[in-house]
Amino acid sequence: MVRDELLRLRARAEAEAATLAQDLEALFLASRDSNADDEHDPEGATIGFERAQLTALLAGARKRIADVDDALRRVDAATYGVCERCGQPIGDERLAARPFARFCMACA
Numbered sequence: 001m002v003r004d005e006l007l008r009l010r011a012r013a014e015a016e017a018a019t020l021a022q023d024l025e026a027l028f029l030a031s032r033d034s035n036a037d038d039e040h041d042p043e044g045a046t047i048g049f050e051r052a053q054l055t056a057l058l059a060g061a062r063k064r065i066a067d068v069d070d071a072l073r074r075v076d077a078a079t080y081g082v083c084e085r086c087g088q089p090i091g092d093e094r095l096a097a098r099p100f101a102r103f104c105m106a107c108a
Contacts, residue, residue: 003075005099010068017061024054064100071100083107 031047074080081090085107094101094108101108 002080002099003072006068006071006075009099010065010072013061013064013068017058017065020054020058020061024051024058027051027054067100070102074102 027047027050031051071080074082081095082088083090083104084102086104088104088106090101090104094105
């Protein structure tokens with residue numbers, strides 16, 4: 001059951017990362033072919049801001065994939081749900097909110 005939920009989380013993060021990577025690539029292509037002065041455009045966000053935002057979101061999605069992969073390794077090692085710092089069980093509520101948690105609330 002835990003493994004299935006982690007695999008679902010991973011699939012969602014992978015899909016999000018793929019979409020963000022495509023959006024970022026499209027933004028790069030669009031800005032490369034344009035000579036617009038987006039830094040001085042009074043209308044909305046600049047291309048630089050959009051690029052930074054997409055890059056940060058993509059990094060977050062990739063971090064979630066790595067976190068879930070780490071949690072899956074802990075499931076395989078039978079250490080999932082055990083705090084890496086104090087060795088006590090991680091509370092069910094914390095794991096429900098953050099299934100890839102490595103630390104209990106006291107150690108986090």
